[in-house]
Amino acid sequence: MEYFVSRQPIFKIDSSIIGYRLRFQDDIENTLLKMSFSIEENDQSNEIAMSFFELTAGKLAFVDFGPNAIKSLIPKNLDPDHLVINVDVSQSPDQNQLSALLALYDLGYRICLDNLNDELAWKSFYPSVAYMALHVDISSSNDFFRIVDCVGMYPDIKLIATSVEDKAYHAVAVQVGFSYFEGSFFLNQQY
Structure with a gap:
């Protein structure tokens, strides 16, 4: 299986740099490869795991x-000391997904919720979350600030501001209390 990897540092x-957001793509044009391996394909996850350390220079790998x-608990094939399981939470979870994430959390894996737009659907899972990645969107600040306020009740969750493209977005993220930042304001994706 051929794939391309882009990495975006998280500062x-x-x-x-604390780590890199790794995106596995079908081609250099940024067509994302869905990391939905079947059990039979876990040899590919082993191949990918071998390159994590090289791609991240020993820092954390945030992988979707x-x-x-x-x-299928595919992340179990990867080292929990270097992996952060990035979960796209734009849709509500089902019980099987939550159970699997809790099992991975119990094995020492860190979880990052990404693209949160309904904080209530995932709220019961917050005690198991290490990171939350939120797009800093000044234009729809009411939703953004509501989510940040909700997460604020869980001091162990570290907030990552994504898509930080300029000083204004960075300033808002710092003011709101973000600890980590990702975006072209700092450094463009590397292929």
Whole structure:
């Protein structure tokens, strides 16, 4: 299986890199490859795991996993010390997905909720969340601030501001209390 990987660094407020968001793509044109491996395809996840350390220079790898990969516990094939399971939460979870995520959390994996737009659907899962990645959207600030306020009740969740493209977005994210930042304001994706 041929694939391309892009990486986007995730920075702390002091500009040091904590890890990289890795996106596996079908082609260089940025067509995302869905990380929804079947059990039979886990040899590919081993191949991908071998390259994590190289791609991230030993830092954390934030990797998107689809619901099927999570339910099949595919992330178990990867080192929990270097992996953050990035979960697209734009849709409500089903019980099997939540159970699998809790099992992975119990094994020492860190979970990052990404694209949250309905904080109530995932709220019961917040105690197991290490990171939450939110798009800093100044134009729809009411929804954005509502979600940030809700997450604020869980001090162990570290907030990652995504799509930080300029000083204005960065300033809003810092003011609201984000600890980590991702976007072209810092560095463009690398292929």
